[in-house]
Amino acid sequence: MSDTVIRVEALCKSYDTAAGPFPVLKEVDLAIAAGEFVAVMGPSGSGKSTFMNILGCLDRASSGRYLLDGRDVATLDRDALAALRGRTIGFVFQGFNLLPRMSLEDNVALPLVYAGVERDERRRRARELLAKVGLETYAASLPNRISGGQQQRVAIARALVNRPRLILADEPTGNLDSHTSEEIMALFTALNDEGITVVLVTHEPDIAQFASRQVRFLDGRIVHDGPTVHTPATEPAPC
Amino acid sequence: MLSAMLGEAWRAMGANRLRTFLTMLGMIIGVGAVVLMLAVGQGAQYAVSQSINTMGSNLFIVLAGPPSSGGVRSASGGGATLTRADGDAIAELPGIDVVAPVHSGSAQVVYGPNNWNTSVFGTTPDYLEARSWTVAEGDAFTDSDVRAATRVALIGKTAASNLFGSESPVGKTLRIKQTPFVVLGVLASKGQSLDGRDQDDTIIVPITSAQRKLFGTPFPGAVRMLMIKASSAEAMPSTEKAMVALLRQRHRLREGADNDFMLRNLTAIADSAAETTRIMSLLLGAIASVSLLVGGIGIMNIMLVSVTERTREIGIRLAIGARERDVLLQFLLEAIIISLAGCFIGLFVGIGGALLVNALTDTAVIISGSAGLIAFAVAAGIGIFFGLYPAKKAAALDPIEALRYQ
Ligand SMILES: Nc1ncnc2c1ncn2[C@@H]1O[C@H](COP(=O)(O)OP(=O)(O)OP(=O)(O)O)[C@@H](O)[C@H]1O
Ligand SMILES: [Mg+2]
Numbered sequence: 331m332s333d334t335v336i337r338v339e340a341l342c343k344s345y346d347t348a349a350g351p352f353p354v355l356k357e358v359d360l361a362i363a364a365g366e367f368v369a370v371m372g373p374s375g376s377g378k379s380t381f382m383n384i385l386g387c388l389d390r391a392s393s394g395r396y397l398l399d400g401r402d403v404a405t406l407d408r409d410a411l412a413a414l415r416g417r418t419i420g421f422v423f424q425g426f427n428l429l430p431r432m433s434l435e436d437n438v439a440l441p442l443v444y445a446g447v448e449r450d451e452r453r454r455r456a457r458e459l460l461a462k463v464g465l466e467t468y469a470a471s472l473p474n475r476i477s478g479g480q481q482q483r484v485a486i487a488r489a490l491v492n493r494p495r496l497i498l499a500d501e502p503t504g505n506l507d508s509h510t511s512e513e514i515m516a517l518f519t520a521l522n523d524e525g526i527t528v529v530l531v532t533h534e535p536d537i538a539q540f541a542s543r544q545v546r547f548l549d550g551r552i553v554h555d556g557p558t559v560h561t562p563a564t565e566p567a568p569c
Numbered sequence: 570m571l572s573a574m575l576g577e578a579w580r581a582m583g584a585n586r587l588r589t590f591l592t593m594l595g596m597i598i599g600v601g602a603v604v605l606m607l608a609v610g611q612g613a614q615y616a617v618s619q620s621i622n623t624m625g626s627n628l629f630i631v632l633a634g635p636p637s638s639g640g641v642r643s644a645s646g647g648g649a650t651l652t653r654a655d656g657d658a659i660a661e662l663p664g665i666d667v668v669a670p671v672h673s674g675s676a677q678v679v680y681g682p683n684n685w686n687t688s689v690f691g692t693t694p695d696y697l698e699a700r701s702w703t704v705a706e707g708d709a710f711t712d713s714d715v716r717a718a719t720r721v722a723l724i725g726k727t728a729a730s731n732l733f734g735s736e737s738p739v740g741k742t743l744r745i746k747q748t749p750f751v752v753l754g755v756l757a758s759k760g761q762s763l764d765g766r767d768q769d770d771t772i773i774v775p776i777t778s779a780q781r782k783l784f785g786t787p788f789p790g791a792v793r794m795l796m797i798k799a800s801s802a803e804a805m806p807s808t809e810k811a812m813v814a815l816l817r818q819r820h821r822l823r824e825g826a827d828n829d830f831m832l833r834n835l836t837a838i839a840d841s842a843a844e845t846t847r848i849m850s851l852l853l854g855a856i857a858s859v860s861l862l863v864g865g866i867g868i869m870n871i872m873l874v875s876v877t878e879r880t881r882e883i884g885i886r887l888a889i890g891a892r893e894r895d896v897l898l899q900f901l902l903e904a905i906i907i908s909l910a911g912c913f914i915g916l917f918v919g920i921g922g923a924l925l926v927n928a929l930t931d932t933a934v935i936i937s938g939s940a941g942l943i944a945f946a947v948a949a950g951i952g953i954f955f956g957l958y959p960a961k962k963a964a965a966l967d968p969i970e971a972l973r974y975q
Contacts, residue, residue, distance in 0.1 A: 388888055389969040409892050415968075416890015427885045427972075431584050443573045444890040452573075488889065 334400070335496055335527050336362040336385060341394035343380055354380045356550040357394070362529060364495070367522040369538035369558070370531045372547030378531045381547070382500045385529065386421045387411045398496075416444050420489030422499035422530075426481040428473040428488070435460065435469040438488045445492055459487035463517065479510035486517060497521060499530035503537055515540040574895075578903045581875070589907060592871045596911025596951070597918055599861030600944050604919025606857040607940040609926060610850020612933035616761065617846045621839045623759040623768060625700040627666075627805060628835040629797040629812070631655075650829045652790040653776075655819055659797060662811050664804035669696035670792040672776050674784045680732040680743040687728045689745055689772045691779020692796075697723075699798040707739035707754030710775055718777035722750040725769035726758045748782045750774060763842055802836065809834060864911065865951035872904050872959035883963055884971025897964035904956020905949060912948030916941055 343355040354377045362368055370378050383389040384396060387403055396403050398414065406414070415421070428437045439456035447455070460466045463483035465476070473481055482502060489497060497518070503511035511534075519540055522528045532538050539558060546554035582589040633651035653670045660668040672691040677684065690696070693715050697703070710721045722743070729738045738752040750772075759768040780786045799808045809832065816830055876883070883896055923934040 383969050386888070387968075388972065412887065412890055412892040415888055421888055423888075423972075427888070429882060429885060431580055440886070441889040444886075444892065444895055449572065492890070 333364050334361050335364050335366075335398070336360065336529070337395075337397040337400075338385075339395045339397075341381075341384065341391050341396060343377070343384060343389075343392045354550050355384075355391075358550070358552055360545065360552060360555070362527060364527055365522070365525055366527055366529075366543055367519070367541045368529045368543045368545055369541035370529065370545050370547065371533070371535075371538055372553075374533075376547040377550045378547050379500050382498055382529070382531055386419055386498045387414050388421070412444070416441050417492050418494055418496060420486075420492070420494040420497045422482070422485055422489050422497065422502045424501040424504040426473070426478070426485045426505075428481055428485060430473055433470050433472060434465065434476070434484050437473065437484060438491050441488060441492045455491055456487075459491050460484070462490070463487045477510075479506050479513060482506060482510075482514055483517065486514070490521070495526060497526055497528045497530075499528070501531050501533065503532065503534070508536070511537060574899055574902055575906075577899060578906055581879075581903060582907065588871060592867055593907050593911040593914070595864030595867035596861075596908055596948060597864075597915040599857070599864035600912045600915025600948055601918035601922060602857035602860045603854065603944055603947075604916055604936075604940060605922040605926070606850070606853035608919070608923035608934040608936050609932065610846075610853045611935040611937060611940070612923075612927075613846045614843070614850055615935050616933040617763065617839075617843050620761055620763040621843060623700075624763065624835060624839060625702075625798065626836060627799040627802055628699060629799065629805075629809065630833050630835055631659075631795040631797065631812070631816070632831040632833070633791070633793055634829065634831065650820060651792050651795065653792055654790060655816060656792065656795045658815060658819060659795065659812055662808065662815065664800050664808040664811075666798040666800045667695040667698050668798075669693050669699050669796045670776055671696060671794040671796055672779050672784060672786070672792050673794070674779075676746050676772075676783060678728070678732060678743055678745050678772060680738075680741065683732045683734075685728060685731045687725075687731075687770050687772055689774060689779060689783060691774050691776035691783065693776055696773070696796055699796045702759065703757045704754040705757040706737065707752070710753055715775040715777050718775060718781055720748060720750045720778055720782065721753045721775065723754050723756050723773040724752050725756045725771040725773075727767050727770040728772055729755055731770075745772065745774070746783050750778075763839060805834060805836065861947065861951065865908075865955040868904050868907055868952065869955035869959060871907075872900060872956055873962070875903070876900060876959045876963040879963075880966065880971050880974040883966050884968055884974065887966065887968040888972060893964040896966075897960045900960035900963050901953065901956050904960065905952035908948045908952030908956070909945075912945055915948075916944060919944075 338358055338360045341355055341358040342353065344351040344353040358381065370381070372378050380389070384391050387398070390404070398418065403411065403414070429440070432440070435453070435456045438459050439452040442452040442455060457466060457469060460469055463486060465480055465483055465487070468476055468480070473484070476484070486502070499518070503514050506514065515537055518528050518530065528541075530541070538544055539560065542558055544554070544556060544558050545552055631651060656668040656670045659665060669692050673688060675686060676689045677686050694709055694711060697709055704723060709723060710719070714721055722745070724732075724738050732738070732743060733741065738755055741752050742749050743752060744750070756769070756773070762768050774783070776792070797812070799805050813828070813832060817828065820829055822829065886896060920936055923936055926932055927934045
């Protein structure tokens with residue numbers, strides 16, 4: 331594999347609770363190279379979301395190192411972290427997290443506003459991305475007018491609009507039925523084919539089959555890390 | 570960037586129209602009150618300064634009769650102890666410019682079919698000098714008119730228009746209490762006096778004519794009032810003492826006896842009236858400013874609620890690349906827009922209120938551009954001041970905490 335996008339060394343995270351610090355991640359080591367498609371799996375409460383939030387620069391580790399593109403994010407200030415979230419990383423949430431009062435086009439264009447892109451260019455790119463996820467006809471609609479699967483596609487379009495090199499998705503299909511899930515996964519696969527690194531959390535082995543590498547968490551530690559073993563029943567279906 | 574932010578602020582405000590309007594209402598009332606109170610206060614100050622300007626400067630008046638008896642002020646000029654000779658003696662004192670004896674009363678005046686009740690002043694030409702009153706049309710009467718008690722008159726603008734309409738009164742003969750007087754001139758307009766009387770509703774005649782033909786005197790040479798102009802404001806206190814001493818001596822008042830006259834420093838009274846009006850308008854402005862402050866606190870309150878309500882939204886924005894200053898600007902803009910819009914509407918409400926007050930009560934109001942500008946600057950300042958804390962609170966949110974907020 332070529333250059334490493336994500337390198338995590340002895341990463342620990344504990345939450346402060348009333349009963350004292352509660353360790354969630356315990357000495358996690360992981361390296362992900364550019365262009366990989368990684369599925370993160372594990373039982374509920376094993377620390378997957380906590381890990382993804384740290385990778386997405388939404389949260390900070392308690393100890394250990396996280397190097398993104400070789401840079402230690404612990405050394406970055408708030409503005410630099412904002413720039414990473416806006417330009418380098420595209421984060422996709424389980425709950426879509428679209429802004430309810432904005433049209434789909436404005437939702438998709440919002441990261442460009444913060445990146446200082448001109449209005450016409452913002453429009454053009456937002457439309458282009460909406461077309462890419464097959465929703466250009468809904469550009470002016472509000473998020474509550476479309477289905478969950480469509481909302482997740484808009485959220486993916488928003489994550490992509492600033493041309494990130496890394497997509498992080500925390501259970502992107504968690505709220506969707508299996509057919510819609512496969513559509514979303516096909517989208518991720520296509521993005522990965524374009525060279526974008528994709529890391530996604532999922533509970534379902536079927537979804538994990540789309541990835542080329544699977545990492546399994548258990549109780550805050552990585553207990554398995556290896557290439558996907560394809561089973562005949564879960565061949566990626568065309569969308 | 571800014572236009573996108575403005576659009577967002579607009580959308581956020583539109584999402585909760587009633588709340589936005591009520592928040593704005595606080596500012597509307599605040600700014601409206603300030604503008605209205607400034608207009609009324611400045612109007613009052615202007616009216617007072619106008620009256621003072623028309624009164625004449627460095628003036629004393631001496632009225633016949635004691636200042637008060639048994640706590641009740643007797644009708645001024647009742648005890649007829651003041652004479653023209655007193656006036657002549659005062660005129661000899663240092664620091665005195667002119668002394669004008671005045672004998673006045675109200676009288677029915679007739680010209681042709683027109684009938685008008687006005688105040689008639691019997692005096693000398695010095696009165697016009699003391700009051701810096703000029704003749705707009707025709708001529709003033711002279712000292713020889715006073716000596717000869719000729720029946721000539723000067724007429725004020727209001728009396729003239731009521732008696733003569735659009736005709737020129739100069740050279741016409743009118744009748745005061747049946748006695749014919751020839752109008753020599755029309756006085757320049759002076760407007761309202763400090764106590765609210767129309768100074769142009771008057772007729773001035775030689776004092777001798779007034780005493781002999783109109784009002785009569787208890788004894789020859791008696792006058793009801795002396796109008797005295799000092800040569801300078803600085804000279805007034807010492808002149809006042811000298812006049813009191815002189816009059817007491819001339820009236821043969823014993824040590825300890827009450828004055829049988831009343832001396833008033835008109836300029837000091839006017840100054841205190843001006844001061845009173847100034848304080849009143851300051852007070853009005855201060856009270857109105859409190860409502861502006863309350864409006865500002867209303868903005869802060871609503872912005873704090875808004876930040877809390879939109880915590881999750883802020884989290885999403887931070888997750889997709891918003892910097893601290895983007896969030897700060899977003900909330901600050903909202904506060905400023907509400908504040909400015911409220912101010913703008915309040916400006917019109919205040920001006921409308923001032924015009925209404927003017928129309929309904931005839932009170933002078935002054936709407937100055939500077940007051941409007943100040944109101945605007947203050948409103949923008951309030952928007953920034955009271956919007957800054959909630960905006961900072963929003964900007965300082967931690968992305969993951971904000972995203973977890975339900
Ligand atoms: N803010 C928090 N404060 C305290 N404890 C937390 C907090 N967030 C998560 N935890 C705890 O950390 C542990 C790991 O949570 P996390 O959300 O990372 O799990 P997960 O693997 O994503 O689970 P799931 O599959 O259900 O999403 C859980 O036990 C959870 O209770
Ligand atoms: Mg999770």
